[in-house]
Amino acid sequence: MKNTLKxxxxxxxxxxxxxxxxxxxxxxxxxxxxxxxCGKTHLTKGIAMGLNIKNNITSPTFNLIxxxxxxxxxxxHFDVYRLNSLDELFLIGFNDYIKNDGVKIIEWASNIREAxxxxxxxxxxxxxxxxxxxxxxxxxxxxxYIEVLTIILNxxxxxx
Numbered sequence: 001m002k003n004t005l006k007x008x009x010x011x012x013x014x015x016x017x018x019x020x021x022x023x024x025x026x027x028x029x030x031x032x033x034x035x036x037x038c039g040k041t042h043l044t045k046g047i048a049m050g051l052n053i054k055n056n057i058t059s060p061t062f063n064l065i066x067x068x069x070x071x072x073x074x075x076x077h078f079d080v081y082r083l084n085s086l087d088e089l090f091l092i093g094f095n096d097y098i099k100n101d102g103v104k105i106i107e108w109a110s111n112i113r114e115a116x117x118x119x120x121x122x123x124x125x126x127x128x129x130x131x132x133x134x135x136x137x138x139x140x141x142x143x144x145y146i147e148v149l150t151i152i153l154n155x156x157x158x159x160x
Contacts, residue, residue: 017046
């Protein structure tokens with residue numbers, strides 16, 4: 001199910017992330033895409049806050065993955081921007097991570113789309129060219145998460 005949402009600033013990006021995190025109660029894969037600097041890591045920070053993770057969330061650009069275990073669910077935060085090949089991804093145990101309980105967030109997911117399972121939930125963030133901080137977030141969630149997405153979007157619209 002595809003839905004879009006307009007946000008006006010970084011705080012709204014973090015807030016939609018918090019709502020996503022608060023509404024996750026089982027394993028999920030979230031594939032993030034968007035231009036450099038569009039807010040993928042800010043959205044991930046918000047999801048981590050919604051999961052009650054206290055650690056500072058940073059992009060794992062040079063590590064490929066950061067792991068956080070202090071929240072309501074484990075968070076595995078991938079950044080595959082600098083990935084050289086799918087072989088490199090599988091060498092770090094990607095298949096095991098995907099099978100683990102917890103939230104798996106993958107920045108630059110289009111780089112590994114063929115390695116992602118069918119039940120992956122996609123979020124694309126687009127910069128609005130005429131407005132510095134405005135973004136369009138496009139959600140394309142699997143059937144399993146349509147109800148969760150509806151709750152998230154309705155709650156966000158109430159807050160704004």
